[in-house]
Amino acid sequence: MVAAALAAAGLLAGCQPRIKLDPIKIEPVQITMDINIRVDKQLDQFFDFEGPAAQGGAGGTTNATGKAKN
Amino acid sequence: MKTNGNGRSGWGLRVAAAALLVWAAQTTAQGLDTLKESFKARYPAVQELKKAGKVGETMAGLLEATKPEFAGDAAVKRVVDDENRDRQSLYNSLAQQEKTTSDKIAERNAARNYQKALPGELLKDAAGKWQAKK
Numbered sequence: 001m002v003a004a005a006l007a008a009a010g011l012l013a014g015c016q017p018r019i020k021l022d023p024i025k026i027e028p029v030q031i032t033m034d035i036n037i038r039v040d041k042q043l044d045q046f047f048d049f050e051g052p053a054a055q056g057g058a059g060g061t062t063n064a065t066g067k068a069k070n
Numbered sequence: 071m072k073t074n075g076n077g078r079s080g081w082g083l084r085v086a087a088a089a090l091l092v093w094a095a096q097t098t099a100q101g102l103d104t105l106k107e108s109f110k111a112r113y114p115a116v117q118e119l120k121k122a123g124k125v126g127e128t129m130a131g132l133l134e135a136t137k138p139e140f141a142g143d144a145a146v147k148r149v150v151d152d153e154n155r156d157r158q159s160l161y162n163s164l165a166q167q168e169k170t171t172s173d174k175i176a177e178r179n180a181a182r183n184y185q186k187a188l189p190g191e192l193l194k195d196a197a198g199k200w201q202a203k204k
Contacts, residue, residue, distance in 0.1 A: 042164055043179055
């Protein structure tokens with residue numbers, strides 16, 4: 001029993017956890033973010049003639065702009 | 071002498087390539103300007119139809135009639151078809167500029183349209199149901 005326990009302890013002591021750290025690849029995410037930001041900016045510039053955006057449902061005054069145009 | 075000749079043809083090619091790039095950029099800019107004017111002219115009609123609940127925005131970045139009866143209305147159909155044709159052209163142009171797909175541009179514009187929608191305007195959800203913006 002003691003021998004078995006010692007053997008097991010010895011085996012466990014030999015099993016040191018190896019943590020292998022691979023380099024974290026974040027480039028594709030960054031590229032996607034960059035494209036999204038650029039595209040959003042281009043779309044905002046292109047549609048700059050549109051009325052103001054609704055602000056979380058509290059955009060009651062935005063309708064007035066549309067009415068004035070008509 | 072020989073190197074001079076190669077140098078000249080090399081410069082010639084570079085100048086031609088630069089001219090081509092400038093021409094392509096100008097053509098794209100002109101195309102986008104024309105497109106923008108087209109969108110601008112149609113904008114009041116689109117807003118009117120949205121306000122009346124006859125058309126709404128989809129997740130594909132396109133405008134769509136909210137009911138078959140509106141889809142069958144010639145005036146609604148013309149606005150929707152013209153708007154979507156121009157949107158597709160815009161998505162293709164921006165996709166070329168940004169070296170991405172037109173679907174990606176459409177997706178970004180759909181998100182933008184959903185965010186900009188006024189309360190009461192209809193937006194198509196992922197299940198294909200029309201929901202009024204709150």
